[in-house]
Amino acid sequence: MPPKVTDTRPTPEALHAVEEETAASARRIVATYAQDFMDGVTLMCMLGVEPKGLVYSKLAAELEEAEPTPAKRTRKATKKTTKKTTKKTVKKTTKKTTAKKTTKKTVKKA
Numbered sequence: 001m002p003p004k005v006t007d008t009r010p011t012p013e014a015l016h017a018v019e020e021e022t023a024a025s026a027r028r029i030v031a032t033y034a035q036d037f038m039d040g041v042t043l044m045c046m047l048g049v050e051p052k053g054l055v056y057s058k059l060a061a062e063l064e065e066a067e068p069t070p071a072k073r074t075r076k077a078t079k080k081t082t083k084k085t086t087k088k089t090v091k092k093t094t095k096k097t098t099a100k101k102t103t104k105k106t107v108k109k110a
Helices: 012-033 037-047 056-066 070-109
Strands: none
Touching (some): 012 037, 037 056
């Protein structure tokens, strides 16, 4: 007599244990490769292996409130970079125009 179908299938408890082991292994790997805490949490949530009780939206809101507003820092940084880039472009254009003028003068003299 052949075995029943239910006899060859694993029990739901055994499947659940394997899923938990796999999720724990995935969390360890994500934690290894994550650059910071928020990166690790984001990757875990994307993969669906986040720890029980972790809600990404709540965590993101808490971290956003804890950080100072980056708008002020960004404005200052953009002003500095804008000044630097304008100085560089001015220097480049003046060098090019002086080089062109000297070549034009030498051609006219010849």
